Each structure stands twice: as structure tokens, then as C-alpha cells.
Amino acid sequence: MVRKVVTVLLGLCLGGAGLAVWQLGRAEARIDPANPRLVELGRPLYVKHCAQCHGANLEGEADWQTRKPNGELPAPPHDASGHTWHHANEQLFALIKHGVARFAPPGYKTAMPGYVGVLSDSEIRAVLSYIQSTWPQEIRDRRAAMEQN
Numbered sequence: 001m002v003r004k005v006v007t008v009l010l011g012l013c014l015g016g017a018g019l020a021v022w023q024l025g026r027a028e029a030r031i032d033p034a035n036p037r038l039v040e041l042g043r044p045l046y047v048k049h050c051a052q053c054h055g056a057n058l059e060g061e062a063d064w065q066t067r068k069p070n071g072e073l074p075a076p077p078h079d080a081s082g083h084t085w086h087h088a089n090e091q092l093f094a095l096i097k098h099g100v101a102r103f104a105p106p107g108y109k110t111a112m113p114g115y116v117g118v119l120s121d122s123e124i125r126a127v128l129s130y131i132q133s134t135w136p137q138e139i140r141d142r143r144a145a146m147e148q149n
């Protein structure tokens with residue numbers, strides 16, 4: 001009897017965990033700056049993995065449009081002053097997942113690494129949700145229209 005109850009309880013717990021993971025997967029399968037949970041998930045990931053180059057306040061490196069003596073561009077800002085918001089979500093996702101070199105001409109020098117094996121796909125989407133949550137509503141509206149085309 002006790003064993004049966006334990007088995008049933010265990011089954012319920014595992015079922016619950018499975019459901020939670022499934023819901024988590026679903027909720028994070030998109031980039032959504034209006035979802036506070038995603039934004040709060042993305043913020044510490046940004047601080048840990050991106051802020052050292054792109055700046056604690058997403059301001060980028062100083063003089064970010066001028067190449068450095070070693071041929072690399074400084075890290076651009078991710079706030080509304082940069083051009084990150086001009087890119088479609090899937091493009092941004094791919095740039096972060098695979099790094100800039102993968103999409104640049106051969107020999108292109110870049111400091112932007114890829115995050116395969118470091119951040120999961122849903123973590124990358126959470127970071128992007130956080131970044132986009134800092135953009136003014138006007139930009140977010142323009143992007144929403146762009147993503148629908």
C-alpha cells in the first residue's frame with residue numbers, strides 16, 4: 001500500500017516536472033521583450049557573457065564604428081543608438097549562436113564569438129528578449145511590423 005502511494009506520488013511529481021519543462025520550452029521558444037520572465041532570465045546571462053564587450057548598459061565600446069589597429073571592429077552598442085535593432089530576430093539569433101565570422105567573408109577579423117555549447121537556444125532568445133526590452137516602444141513596434149512581413 002505504502003509502496004503504491006509512493007509510486008503514485010513519484011509519478012505525479014515526474015509528470016509535473018515534465019509539464020513544467022515542456023511549458024518552459026514553449027515559453028522560451030520565442031524572443032519576447034514584453035515577457036518579464038524571459039527578460040529576467042536574459043539579464044544575468046547578458047551581464048555574464050556579453051557585458052564585458054558590449055557594455056554593462058549596452059552602450060558598446062567607445063568609437064565603435066572605427067576599426068582597431070588589429071583590424072577588428074569594437075563591440076557595437078545594443079541600445080537604441082546602435083544598429084542591432086535593424087536586424088531581424090532570426091539573424092540576431094544566428095549571429096549570437098554561431099559568431100560573426102561564420103557569416104563574414106573569409107579572413108574577416110572579428111572578436112564576436114559564437115555561443116554554441118555555452119548558451120542554449122532558449123538562453124540566446126532570453127538574452128535577446130532582455131536586450132530588446134531596453135529599446136523604446138516605437139522601435140519595438142517598428143520591429144514587430146517588420147517581423148510580420
Ligand code: HEC
Pocket residue numbers: 046049050051052053054072073074075076082083084085087092095096100109110111112113115127
Ligand atoms: C569578446 C567580445 C565580445 C563578446 C563577449 C560578445 N560580443 Fe557581440 N560583438 C563583438 C564585436 C567586436 C562585434 C562586432 C562584429 C564585427 O566584428 O563585425 C559584435 C557584434 C554582435 C552582434 C551584431 C550586432 C550588430 O549590430 O550588427 C550581436 C547581435 C552581438 N554581438 C551580440 C552579442 C551577445 C548577445 C553577446 C553575449 C551572449 C555578445 N555579443 C558577446 C564582441 C563581443
